[in-house]
Each structure stands twice: as structure tokens, then as C-alpha cells.
Amino acid sequence: MSKLLTLLFGRLPIGWLQLSHNKGRLLAAVAGVAFANLLVFMQLGIMGALNGSTLAPYDLLNADIILSAQEGNTLTDSEHIARIRMFQALGTPGVASATSLYIGNLPFTLDDGTSVSLLTFGVDITKPEFVSDAIAKSMTQLVIENTALLDEDTRGLPAEVVKTLSEGGKMSFEANGATLTAIGTMKVGGGFLADGMMVTSDQTFLRFFGARDSGAPDHILLRTDDGVSADTVATRLRAVLPPTSVRVQTSSEAQAADLAFMSTERPTGIIFGFGVFMGILVGLVIVYQVLSTDVADHLREYATFKAMGYGQSFFLGIIFEEAIVLAIFGFIPGLIVSIGLYAALVSVTGLPVTMETSRAIFVFIGTLAACTVSGAIATRRLANADPADLF
Template sequence: MIFAIPLAWLQLIRERIRLLVAIAGIAFAVVLMLMQFGFRDALFKAAVRFHESLNTDIVLISPQSTALIAMRSFPRRRLYQAAGFEGVESVSPLYLNFGLWRNPINKRTRQLMVIGVDPMVVSIAVSDTPRWQDAIKLPDHVLFDAQSRAEFGPIPELYRQGQEVTTEVSGRKITVAGLFRMGANFGADGNLLTSDLNFLRLFPERNPGLIDVGLVRVQPGVNTKALARRMNAALGNDVLVMTKEEFAAFERNYWQKSTSIGFIFSLGALMGFIVGSVIVYQILYTDVTDHLAEYATLKAMGYRDVFFYGVVMQESLILSCMGYVPGFIVSFLLYIVIANATSLPVGMTVERASLVFTLTVLMCTLSGAIAMRRIQAADPADIF
């Protein structure tokens, strides 16, 4: 049996320069869509790094808070009232504020987030430093986020080499007593973790009776959502009670709906789709026009439009696959470069790769369908 080479493939490779231009154009559209979707997903993922690291089941915040970068304080006594509910295992306060970190190497300052926790309670996940709670009990001792931006200085390297790392935060001298991992986000390029007492030393203007986040651990077997609803109904209007998952969704919702960032990235992906569609349409339209005489001859011989539609659709699918592969590879490499440069969680996922591949196929198919109108309008009598 002789293998028949598809007519669509033969037509594409007949003009190799045109084929390469088409592949480059589709690859560019793929890169644009993957990068825009990647930035958008990294935004949402980085925004909830703090939330996911919390060792809690229920969270108390002020109803005036809109996001992690805009937290408002509420009375600490509300947290103690929450501790009196049946099913509560422990409670812990959290203080948040932005401080100015002085790079110990070049002396430049940069803003980072300072997190104050009760060192008697394991309220946040820390993996790099053993006995970290004892370390931050010492006056003016902090843990530095090893995944902070490089502009803060080579703090992880210096600490791991055994050097004493001292610098200033908001004008107060501090000592790095260990490392932890949380990572930068779009609101903070770096993070510090310390005790609640050290936090108040760094920010003496803060009222110790007002906290930013209240953490509640529940006993095993307790319905967390039901307990959160009871707390919300019983506590005052100056506190909002939600589960840990709802707290993360609260943050994602802010960045997605209350800012223009999510819209901008989605619009960028749409522009990539449109650019790719125009490029593929021009290529297919030109190819159809070049072979219009041959198509007219086949029409005169009795071939129906469905045959030509199949040929153009085959060309579209071939182009989408050939353009997607280099676009995927380039995007994968760019993800690695961006993740290393920004400390943002930018990485390829199966879901995103599948979505962009589907959009690429749809982009090429729609362009092929539009280009087909040239054949449908062609009359053999007019051409000859």
C-alpha cells in the first residue's frame, strides 16, 4: 500500500519561506498568550502565598480590609472572644506592616512586609530554620524570606556561610537569626518574620491591642465552616470571620476584580489570539489565491466545497501544531528566566498549556474558515 501525502501538506511546503513566516507568527501568538496567562496566574498564586502558609483553620480580619497590602486593624479582644467558642483549640494574633529594609551591601533601602507572630504558637509554616520560635524571641532578631527579591542583598548566602547579618529596618538595627520561605508577590518584594514584641519595637506607633489578622485552630472533627458562621454572627461588626480557604479567595478576588491587572493580562492574551488569527488568515488566504485556478478546475470536475474546506482545515491544523511547539518551548524557557529574576511563581502548567493549544487550534481553524470564502465565491467560468 502506497502512503498518500496529504494535499494540504504539499501546498504548505511548496512555499517554504511563507511556511516559516506562518510558523513564526503563530509561535509569537502562542508565546504572547502563554506569557500573559502565566503572569496572570502567577499574580493570583503569589497573592495567596502568605495565606497558604498560615497554620490556621479560621481567620479573623477587619471588615475594612481589602487585601493583604491594605489590612486594617481590629481589637485583639475579639480574638480572645473567639477562643471561648466550643471547638476552638488555640488562637494566635498576627501583626502586619511594611518596613524599609536597608541592603547591608549597598545600603539602599527597599520596602518589605514585616510579619509579627506569637512565638509560643506555630502560626506560620517555616521550614529553613529549626527552633525558629526561640530565635525570634531574642530582641531585634528576625527571620528573612530566602525567596525575596535579590535587591535586598545576598542575605541567604551570607547567613548560610555562617556570617552574622545585621542591618536596619525602618531605622532600627536588626539581626537575621534564620531563614524561611514564602516568596515575593505583587504587593511585597520580600518578607520578614519576627515575634510580636519585636514587631512592636520596629513599629512603636502601633497599638498592641489592635491586630491585623487573628488565627484560630479548631479541634479535630469540628465543622470549620459552621463554627466560622457562628463566630461571625456572635462577634461584633468590627470583625469578619472566614475560613482559611475563604481568606485566600478573598485575596484573589481583590486582585481579579478590584484591580485592572487581571483584565490587562487577559486583554494581552486576547491580543495575541487576534494577532495570530490575522497572520494565519493572511497565509491561508494567499495560499488559496495562488491555487485558485487549480481549485476551480477541481470544482469544474465535480468536487464540492466540502473537499476544499477539508484541505484548508488540514492546513490550519498543521500550522497550529507546527507553530505551537516552538512557542511552547520559548515560553517554557522564559518562565524559568522570569521566575529566577523576580521570585514570582511563574511556571508552565498542564492546564495552561492545554488551554493555549486549544486556542491556537481555534485561532487557525477560524482563520481557515474565513479564508474558505475565497473558494466558495470562485466561479470556474470567471477564472477561465
């Protein structure tokens, strides 16, 4: 290691030699940095799963513009909008077609007694252009009363049920006092609000959600004419529809707004965001304590160098060397353990927790920055030290 660092820095790796001299302290420091990395990785992983599950329902839709009630928060946490707004929108230049979207949470119990909740979309099966291709090809099957497409990644759904459905079989279950039959599958996955998703026709949806009114859907989906910008049509709609009751958003705007709401308004997003901050703070404190102690232990040696004419940049180089070593040595085990915990979370909860390359790079750069900042703070004592006062 010393030879490698000598080649890398072009000088004797004083920082590494100081760290490795006290192996107990080095091990404790690396463990502390690894723990801080693990804490940040887990918070970012769960936040990523939150964002992923927030946007997953959009993958089922194929809309250019979404009309929603102004009081609504997200796609799946919305108030009802008057269906008459759909006909008003159809009279706006650039709007090619429109449909209603109904959303509800349907709970049911499996044969083994496990309770499962499904985020259910009720769609107009005569307008398959408003859903993803994977669903559109199965839309004709939903013309049969009380049938649905079931999310094969639903938490708690037995593997044999998924196999039966994927092979063309059916599964019937009781929900809200009636029998619903799953005749096909789709792939979305569970989230924080439900264990999985389900798509039915709008008529089946209204039968299972008896309190709902066909004249008050959750959202109205719009498709624009070919060659017409969704932003342009959205601007026209905002001039026509009452802004106090109707929110007009392009699909990309709606997704961005949902992410912002989940990250800054929902308690889960705020808690995980605070967890990331705490992880960074823990790493800063641990590295600062290690480097500050190291500076204090070698203050006489540093003073000797200072008396020989070495400047502050030399000492910063040594401390930054130590900071980089700690950052690298702490990042690797933190990353490895995090990947293992991500896999365990996916297995237990079904949440889409994955280690993205961009996340790993971001955390590594953040670790280097935090360690470097801690090192810079730890050298302040050297800047004011007078060699004559130390001997």
C-alpha cells in the same frame, strides 16, 4: 513530511503542499503564530507569578479560619480589625484557639546601598501551631528581642548573607531607626508588593512599627476543634460577629478571594489578562490572513474540485490541515523561546515564573482552536463560490 501526513490523513496532504510551496509565506505565518504564542505565554507566566506571589504568604500560616476587616482587600492589603473579635470568636462552639497576625512592609538598605522591602509578619511565638512547620521549629529563637527569620529568596539579598544564615550565622541591619538581627531563614520569594518576607515575634513587630497598636491586628487566625468542619464554624461566626465590620473566611475562601481580587480589581491583573486576549486576537488575525490569501490564490483549483463533486467538508479538511500545521509549527518555537524568557525573568526579578505543563497544554489547545476557527472563517468564500463564474 509529506509521507508522514499522507499516513496520518489517509490522503495526499494538499494543505501541507500548498503551504510548503511558498516557503516565504509559510515562514512568515509560522513566525506570526509563534509570536502570538509567545505573547500569550508571557502574559500567562506573569499572571501565574502574580497569583503565586499572592498565595505564597498563606504557606507560612496554618489557620482554618481567618477573621479580617470588611474593608480589607487581600491578606497583605488589609485594614485593622479589633482584637476583641478574637475573644468573641473563642466563645463560639468549634473554635479551639486563636491568635493575632500583624502585617507590615519594612524597608531597609543593604551595605551596597540597595533598597530592599520585606513583607513582615508579626506572630505570637507562644502559638507555633498557627505557622508552618518550617517556621514553627525556629519560633523559640524569636523570643530574643529584635530578631527575625529572613526569606533567603529575597531579591537583592547577597549570596554570602544567605550562606551565612543557612550555616547558623546572623545578619544585623538597620530598619526604622533600630537594629534588627536575622537569626534564621525561610523560603518564600519576592513578589509584586515586596522583595521578600520576614517573620518576627509580635512584640518585635510592634517595636519596629511604632504607629501600630497591639489591639488592632491585621487579621485574627482561628483553629477549629478536631473533627469540626471549618465551614460549619465559619457559619456560626458569621451569625455572631457583625457582618458590616468583620469578614469571616475559611483559609481556602480567603485564598480564592485574594486571587479574584488580584485578577479583576488590581490594574496588574487586568492588564495581563488583556494581554492574553490581545495575543489570541493577534494569532487569529495572522492565521486568517494566511489562510484567506491561500484560498484566494487557489480558488480556481478549488472550484475545479467543486465542479467534480467535492463537497464543502473536503475543502474544510484542507484548510483545517493547514491550520493544524501552522498551529504545531508555531507553537514549538513559541514554547522554547518562552521557557528561555521565563528563566531570564526569574534570574532578573526573582518572580516565581515557571512553565507549567498544564499551561503549555492549555496554550497548545487554544492555538489549535484559534487556527481552526480562522480556517473555518477563511473557507466562507468557497461555500458561496460558483465554479461557472470562475472560468
